[in-house]
Amino acid sequence: MIREGSIRLPFTYAAGKSGSEFFHALQDRQCILGSRCSACKRVLAPARSFCPTCGDASLKAVELGSGGVLLAWTERPGKGVFGLIRLDSADTAIVHRILGGCDSLSSGVRVRARFAAARDENPQDSLLGFEPQEPTEPAIITSKDHS
Numbered sequence: 001m002i003r004e005g006s007i008r009l010p011f012t013y014a015a016g017k018s019g020s021e022f023f024h025a026l027q028d029r030q031c032i033l034g035s036r037c038s039a040c041k042r043v044l045a046p047a048r049s050f051c052p053t054c055g056d057a058s059l060k061a062v063e064l065g066s067g068g069v070l071l072a073w074t075e076r077p078g079k080g081v082f083g084l085i086r087l088d089s090a091d092t093a094i095v096h097r098i099l100g101g102c103d104s105l106s107s108g109v110r111v112r113a114r115f116a117a118a119r120d121e122n123p124q125d126s127l128l129g130f131e132p133q134e135p136t137e138p139a140i141i142t143s144k145d146h147s
């Protein structure tokens, strides 16, 4: 017998130093914070305490800007559209809500972060999501130059 069900599992966790800096930057400055690895020069989004590529822990906080490219997306019925977004100055991608429907989405479309109009008590609600932009020129998805 197979029985279907679901489990709701609320939890609380310590965001850590880099996670706390990331959420404070979102909440206080409407800024998406990343980290630049001193060893391999990759720019990671969001901010991290160590580089997942080379393991180095000497990272420097960098502001990533609000524009990027949508790499992929999915729709969760009743929950909205979620996308994998690579911000322009980052080498890694983040997952976040895509505002609007998914009818006109395509890989490579430009997106821009939209922040809450007022400072929200919950820093996770400071970034509302990413809005697709009108295409002005085709976006080219490439790997970053690390020289």
Ligand SMILES: [Zn+2]
Pocket (backbone or CB within 6 Å): 037, 038, 039, 040, 041, 042, 051, 052, 053, 054, 055, 056
């Ligand atoms: Zn690295």
